[in-house]
Amino acid sequence: MIFKNYIFDWSGTLVDDMGPTLEATNAVFQCYGKPTMNREEFRTHFRLPYSEFYAEYVPNVALCELEQHFREAFAASIVPVTILPHAHEKLVWCQSQGIRCFILTSMDSATFEAQLDDLDLRHFFEATYSGVIDKRQLIGSILTTHNLNPQETAYFGDMVHDIETAKHGAVCSVALLTGYTKMPELLEAKPDWLVADYAEFFQIIASQENKISV
Numbered sequence: 001m002i003f004k005n006y007i008f009d010w011s012g013t014l015v016d017d018m019g020p021t022l023e024a025t026n027a028v029f030q031c032y033g034k035p036t037m038n039r040e041e042f043r044t045h046f047r048l049p050y051s052e053f054y055a056e057y058v059p060n061v062a063l064c065e066l067e068q069h070f071r072e073a074f075a076a077s078i079v080p081v082t083i084l085p086h087a088h089e090k091l092v093w094c095q096s097q098g099i100r101c102f103i104l105t106s107m108d109s110a111t112f113e114a115q116l117d118d119l120d121l122r123h124f125f126e127a128t129y130s131g132v133i134d135k136r137q138l139i140g141s142i143l144t145t146h147n148l149n150p151q152e153t154a155y156f157g158d159m160v161h162d163i164e165t166a167k168h169g170a171v172c173s174v175a176l177l178t179g180y181t182k183m184p185e186l187l188e189a190k191p192d193w194l195v196a197d198y199a200e201f202f203q204i205i206a207s208q209e210n211k212i213s214v
C-alpha cells in the first residue's frame, strides 16, 4: 500500500457546496455594499485562509461578524450540498483496505457536522477537524496526535492552501480539480499529484501497486 493514511479537505474535495457557498459569500458582500461575484469570478478570487480573502474584499469588518452573516445565508440556501462523484465509493474502498481517514476543513463546525450526518459519511473517519482557519497550523499536531507517518500520508484538497498545508506537514499533496480553484493556480503551487478526481487518483494508485507487485 503506497499510503496508509488519508487526510481530506471537505468543500470541493469530498462534497460540492459551491452553490450555497457562493450565495452566502454574495450575501456577505451585499451586507456591506460590495459588488457580488459570479461563479467564475469566485473561483478565480476566493482563497484560504478565508480571513485574508475577506480582509481584501470587505476590509475593516470583524471576521466574527462576517462569519455570522455567512452562516445565516448558507443555512438559508436551498441549493443542496452533494457528495462529489467517486468520493463515496472510494471511502468505502479505503475502509475495506484499512486506510485511516481524517478530515481537515475550514468550514465552521456546526455546518460541517450537520453535513457529515446528512450525507451519512461520519463512520468513514477516525477523527475530523473543522473550523480551522489556517490549516497549516494544525497539520503537524494531527500527524502527532494520531501517530501518522508523513511518508505514508496524503492530503487531498482543491485549493492552494491545501497544497501548502500538505507541504507544511511534509505529507503528499494531492490536488483535485473537482472544487473551487482552477488548474493554473493549483499547478503554480506545485502539488505532488494533480488529478481530475478520485477515479483518476485510484487508477494511478492501482497501476503503481501492480508494478510493485510485479
Ligand SMILES: [Mg+2]
Binding pocket: 009, 010, 011, 012, 013, 157, 158, 159, 179, 180
Ligand atoms: Mg476545499
